[in-house]
Amino acid sequence: MNKMRKILVCHGTGCIGGGAEQIFSLLEKEKTRLNLSNVVLKRTGCHGFCQRGPLVIVEPEGILYCKVQPQDVPEIVQSLLPGGNPPQRLFYHDPVTGDPIPYYRDITFYKKQQRRVLRNCGRIDPEDIEDYLERGGYQALQKALMEMTQEQIIDEVKRSGLRGLGGAGFPTGKKWEVCYKAQSDEKYVICNGDEGDPGAFQDRSLMEGDPHSILEGMIIAGFAVGAKKGFIYVRAEYPLAVKRLKIAINQAKEKGFLGKNILGCDFDFDIEIFQGAGAFVCGESTALIESMEGKRGMPKPHPRPRLAEVGLWGKPTLINNVKTFANIPLIIANGAEWFASIGTEKSKGTAIFSLTGKVVNSGLIEVPMGIKLREIIYDIGGGIPNGKAFKAVQTGGPSGGCLPARLLDMPVDFDSLTEAGSMMGSGGMVVMDEDTCMVDVARYFLEFTVRESCGKCIPCRVGTKQMYDILDAITKGEGKREDIDLLLELSEVIKRASLCALGQTAPNPVLTTIRYFREEYEAHIFEKRCPAGVCDRLTR
Amino acid sequence: MKEEKKEEKLLKEILALYKSNKSELIPILLQVQSTFGYLPPKSIKVIARFLNMSESQIYAVASFYTQFRLTPLGKKRVSVCRGTACHIRGASHILREIERILGLKEGETSADLEYTLDTVACIGCCALAPCLKINDKVYGEMTIEKVREIFSVSEKQ
Numbered sequence: 001m002n003k004m005r006k007i008l009v010c011h012g013t014g015c016i017g018g019g020a021e022q023i024f025s026l027l028e029k030e031k032t033r034l035n036l037s038n039v040v041l042k043r044t045g046c047h048g049f050c051q052r053g054p055l056v057i058v059e060p061e062g063i064l065y066c067k068v069q070p071q072d073v074p075e076i077v078q079s080l081l082p083g084g085n086p087p088q089r090l091f092y093h094d095p096v097t098g099d100p101i102p103y104y105r106d107i108t109f110y111k112k113q114q115r116r117v118l119r120n121c122g123r124i125d126p127e128d129i130e131d132y133l134e135r136g137g138y139q140a141l142q143k144a145l146m147e148m149t150q151e152q153i154i155d156e157v158k159r160s161g162l163r164g165l166g167g168a169g170f171p172t173g174k175k176w177e178v179c180y181k182a183q184s185d186e187k188y189v190i191c192n193g194d195e196g197d198p199g200a201f202q203d204r205s206l207m208e209g210d211p212h213s214i215l216e217g218m219i220i221a222g223f224a225v226g227a228k229k230g231f232i233y234v235r236a237e238y239p240l241a242v243k244r245l246k247i248a249i250n251q252a253k254e255k256g257f258l259g260k261n262i263l264g265c266d267f268d269f270d271i272e273i274f275q276g277a278g279a280f281v282c283g284e285s286t287a288l289i290e291s292m293e294g295k296r297g298m299p300k301p302h303p304r305p306r307l308a309e310v311g312l313w314g315k316p317t318l319i320n321n322v323k324t325f326a327n328i329p330l331i332i333a334n335g336a337e338w339f340a341s342i343g344t345e346k347s348k349g350t351a352i353f354s355l356t357g358k359v360v361n362s363g364l365i366e367v368p369m370g371i372k373l374r375e376i377i378y379d380i381g382g383g384i385p386n387g388k389a390f391k392a393v394q395t396g397g398p399s400g401g402c403l404p405a406r407l408l409d410m411p412v413d414f415d416s417l418t419e420a421g422s423m424m425g426s427g428g429m430v431v432m433d434e435d436t437c438m439v440d441v442a443r444y445f446l447e448f449t450v451r452e453s454c455g456k457c458i459p460c461r462v463g464t465k466q467m468y469d470i471l472d473a474i475t476k477g478e479g480k481r482e483d484i485d486l487l488l489e490l491s492e493v494i495k496r497a498s499l500c501a502l503g504q505t506a507p508n509p510v511l512t513t514i515r516y517f518r519e520e521y522e523a524h525i526f527e528k529r530c531p532a533g534v535c536d537r538l539t540r
Numbered sequence: 541m542k543e544e545k546k547e548e549k550l551l552k553e554i555l556a557l558y559k560s561n562k563s564e565l566i567p568i569l570l571q572v573q574s575t576f577g578y579l580p581p582k583s584i585k586v587i588a589r590f591l592n593m594s595e596s597q598i599y600a601v602a603s604f605y606t607q608f609r610l611t612p613l614g615k616k617r618v619s620v621c622r623g624t625a626c627h628i629r630g631a632s633h634i635l636r637e638i639e640r641i642l643g644l645k646e647g648e649t650s651a652d653l654e655y656t657l658d659t660v661a662c663i664g665c666c667a668l669a670p671c672l673k674i675n676d677k678v679y680g681e682m683t684i685e686k687v688r689e690i691f692s693v694s695e696k697q
Binding site for chain 1: 562624
């Protein structure tokens with residue numbers, strides 16, 4: 001008897017771009033040709049190591065093949081025959097020693113990670129509910145509906161210390177409680193999947209790789225706050241996520257996890273997908289609601305009472321991020337204490353980052369809160385490629401900031417990042433080396449903000465444009481003596497006077513680059529020099 | 541004339557799926573756009589009537605979101621990613637090279653409706669930066685050479 005084997009082919013957007021679909025059909029042909037009845041082929045969501053894609057994994061051994069090309073397929077399949085040898089050249093090779101590493105659990109990229117929310121990503125077929133069920137899926141829903149009251153669920157979430165993973169870090173349980181207590185005949189649950197930060201793709205990967213975990217979290221939330229209807233707001237640029245979520249919703253309906261009298265209980269809940277139409281500002285909850293009501297997605301002053309009391313169509317509305325909902329089944333199934341057993345005092349659980357930029361290993365990672373930046377960049381990320389020197393790491397996208405080498409030993413959690421002038425944001429982490437110009441990076445982010453500002457309030461609409469013009473002039477060698485002070489002054493006004501978080505956080509990339517890399521601004525302004533050699537009108 | 545009739549028929553079929561609810565505006569616009577490739581002027585009129593809104597209200601929404609187009613797009617939609625990871629890995633050089641090859645600036649469509657060149661805030665394939673998309677296919681780890689290969693002379697003709 002031959003041992004049962006699974007061949008998993010990553011079908012995240014990155015691996016599909018690299019040709020994963022063709023690899024899959026070739027594997028299928030080869031499997032049929034050799035008549036291997038003990039081998040199961042599966043399409044999975046993102047396995048995380050996007051940069052080495054297309055990825056093929058053989059379980060139960062856990063062999064990882066990188067950058068698989070069509071001509072490699074016969075060898076991979078034939079290695080599963082008795083006495084076959086896995087093709088070594090497709091293994092990951094240690095960047096320092098050059099040694100081949102066959103098993104993914106031994107690769108530093110995976111070793112330091114703690115995959116809780118991403119536990120199923122890259123391991124199950126996201127288009128098959130049976131795979132999710134096999135790994136304990138929908139058991140938390142069962143527990144919530146059969147064994148717990150609404151108050152008990154909210155209490156569990158509160159005690160877990162889970163904070164909103166969309167960026168702001170508001171305590172999730174508290175939000176749920178407000179919505180639960182709001183009196184209304186109708187309430188809504190919205191999952192915010194309008195991931196718009198450039199350099200972040202963890203929400204997409206989760207929606208594509210494990211859609212049922214998000215649905216399960218939303219259904220539990222619906223039960224807890226007393227809502228019957230949920231929406232997933234998905235960014236227009238993510239068609240694959242929409243497709244997989246739609247499949248998941250239909251399968252959940254067939255199994256009775258969605259619809260009327262869920263699991264035989266007196267509880268009805270439905271989920272619909274709402275596709276965004278391309279506006280970064282719609283990640284802001286009041287703008288998101290405007291957009292769902294068919295209007296321009298322009299933010300409003302945050303209402304008192306809160307959205308949890310007066311939200312979509314004037315009804316109490318609970319809005320949480322994709323990752324926040326995906327944590328819920330884990331908390332309900334394993335308990336608040338289990339969840340809070342890792343992390344820091346005020347940031348519990350794990351954080352998911354898209355680790356990219358000038359780093360050897362890039363991809364999707366999940367780490368315990370409180371891990372040091374250095375461990376992420378040097379252990380998981382494998383350091384800076386081509387022998388270059390580390391300069392900065394950018395977190396939080398256009399709302400965050402650039403942190404220098406001397407902060408590498410800082411713990412990564414909501415409060416430390418904010419204190420350093422950056423923020424957790426939605427989870428982008430872009431590494432920059434000596435060839436990255438910090439003034440150009442600041443200019444880049446302001447260009448983004450200028451494009452994406454909705455134009456409603458003046459500090460954001462006019463202020464960010466003024467800042468952009470000054471930064472643009474500096475990178476062209478036209479900077480003036482007073483520019484740095486002027487940038488600081490404008491930043492202060494925009495932060496204080498803007499209507500929503502987009503404007504309030506827009507100056508962060510400028511403020512942090514001035515705070516930590518002032519000498520680069522001065523070199524541009526006074527010596528007409530760009531030390532990184534990026535600004536092409538200046539000398540190096 | 542025949543074309544116009546066909547357009548009207550398609551619009552009717554789309555609208556039949558909706559209930560004349562104002563909050564359906566964005567889903568309707570997305571569907572019209574995916575059917576026609578852009579929002580034809582006629583469709584704005586028809587949608588306005590269907591939702592009992594003014595045409596200017598429809599234009600206000602259509603012009604706010606980057607997905608919506610009021611002019612026809614090229615057969616091949618080239619979207620260059622300007623995400624952060626792509627930016628620091630040289631996306632601007634990639635864009636410049638494509639602009640040179642196609643003779644188009646960002647946001648333009650060629651006169652023969654073959655190509656539309658655009659940029660997007662982030663495709664979400666940051667680990668493969670710099671990247672671009674042609675219609676739905678993602679091309680990662682772009683270099684000037686790879687760009688030239690993709691848009692080889694034969695492709696252009």
